[in-house]
Amino acid sequence: MGLRLIASPRFQDHLTPPGHPECPDRARVFDTVAGRWRVRGGEVVEPVPAGRDDLVQVHQAAYVDRLIGSAGRALRLDADTFTSAASIEVARLAAGAAIQAVDHACDRPGPVLALVRPPGHHAEWNRAMGFCLFNNAALAAARARARGLARVAIVDFDVHHGNGTQWLFYDDPSVLYVSVHQYPFYPGSGAAGEAGQGDGTGFTLNAPLEAGATDADYDLVFAELIGPVLERFDADLLVVSAGYDAHARDPLGGMRVTTGGFAAMVARLWSHAAARHRRLVAVTEGGYDLSALASSLEATIEVLSSAPSPPAPMAGHHTRAQAALRAVRAVHADYWPGL
């Protein structure tokens, strides 16, 4: 039972307009899942809000001040990103949970899962975007670097590309960003050719999958791309942007991943981390079908609270993965020879 959850009923207090997919009911799912974990004797930690000093580690100070200054008001920050009176405080709580998760994982190595909303991976240096206010996963990576960890890997399996996280570390060789996502799709970025710049060249890996990808497609990308790159990069901490909107039931995504498919991805990541430092921090991103979100989170908890064991390869068609692997290998041949 080494897994720790970070959760709070306060995540229900970020209100979005009626019919918005990133709705408070998602936080009720988090609370149900956390409640079950607590009943089983598992540890659930209350998050502490991130301070301005924390947030400016990855965000522009003027942006942070503008958001903090807007607390108490309902705003529309972009076409589909809204705040209510409590949203800024809740977003600071989500960011704080991600940062705290790193502290927990460093102080007592083991997996930590932060059940947070709003999500974070679309939030950029100076702007809110795609339901995201502060970039929770990026703040986690920045905290790990500030604590002296030399290398951090972020693996993002949300169905959308994590543009915010990618750009924040695009020229930074100490933070590896690996994303597998539907492409072409929102937010438009995430082509295989986006591979980092300057010293960070080669340390951004995008595996764009055509709509309709299956468990077998994701499994092949994890087995042949993500696993080998993580092995070679040899991070001191693994941050997972855990979005569950590639689920077949998801109303936004166009993929066909099952709950078992998510369990397999998490099992591969946990096996990798457990064989090294045991420092794994997973932070929730998207996932908009409530029952798929619940079952996928339960599956994630099952994997992270069990002895690590890599799953058997998943059978099925993986033509979409093969196309993505060809594209990634063509771009990254010079940076990751033999991949």
Ligand SMILES: [Zn+2]
């Ligand atoms: Zn998403």
